[in-house]
Amino acid sequence: MAGIFEIAMAGEKKYxxxxxxxxxxxxxxxxxxxxxxxxxxxxxxxxxNAATGLVVDKSRGRSKSVPPQAATRGATTRIGAGMAAG
Structure with missing residues (x-):
C-alpha cells in the first residue's frame, strides 16, 4: 500500500x-x-519531485550528493523548505 497524505489544521487559519x-x-x-x-x-x-529529488548528505560536515536509492532511512523528514505558503 502507498503512503497517505493527510491535510490537517494548525490553529484556526493554517493548514x-x-x-x-x-x-x-x-x-x-x-x-x-x-x-x-x-x-x-x-x-x-x-x-x-520526490522520486527524482537529489539527496544531499550534510551530516558530519559533508556535502556529498547521494543517489536516491542509497538514501533509504526511516527518519522523519521536514519537507517544504522553499515552498511558498499559499
Missing part, C-alpha cells in the same frame, strides 16, 4: 500536511500553509 507510510510511520511533515489549496499544491509538488 499542513503529513505523509504517513502504510505501517503508520510519519515520513514527512510540511510547513504551514495559509489555505487548503496551498497545502494541496504542496502535496502535488512532493508527488512530482
Amino acid at each position: 499542513f500536511f503529513k505523509l504517513t507510510a502504510s505501517d503508520g510511520t510519519v515520513v514527512a511533515v510540511s510547513p504551514l500553509f495559509n489555505t487548503i489549496k496551498g497545502a494541496a499544491a504542496g502535496i502535488n509538488a512532493v508527488r512530482e
Whole structure:
C-alpha cells in the first residue's frame, strides 16, 4: 500500500500536511500553509519531485550528493523548505 497524505489544521487559519507510510510511520511533515489549496499544491509538488529529488548528505560536515536509492532511512523528514505558503 502507498503512503497517505493527510491535510490537517494548525490553529484556526493554517493548514499542513503529513505523509504517513502504510505501517503508520510519519515520513514527512510540511510547513504551514495559509489555505487548503496551498497545502494541496504542496502535496502535488512532493508527488512530482520526490522520486527524482537529489539527496544531499550534510551530516558530519559533508556535502556529498547521494543517489536516491542509497538514501533509504526511516527518519522523519521536514519537507517544504522553499515552498511558498499559499
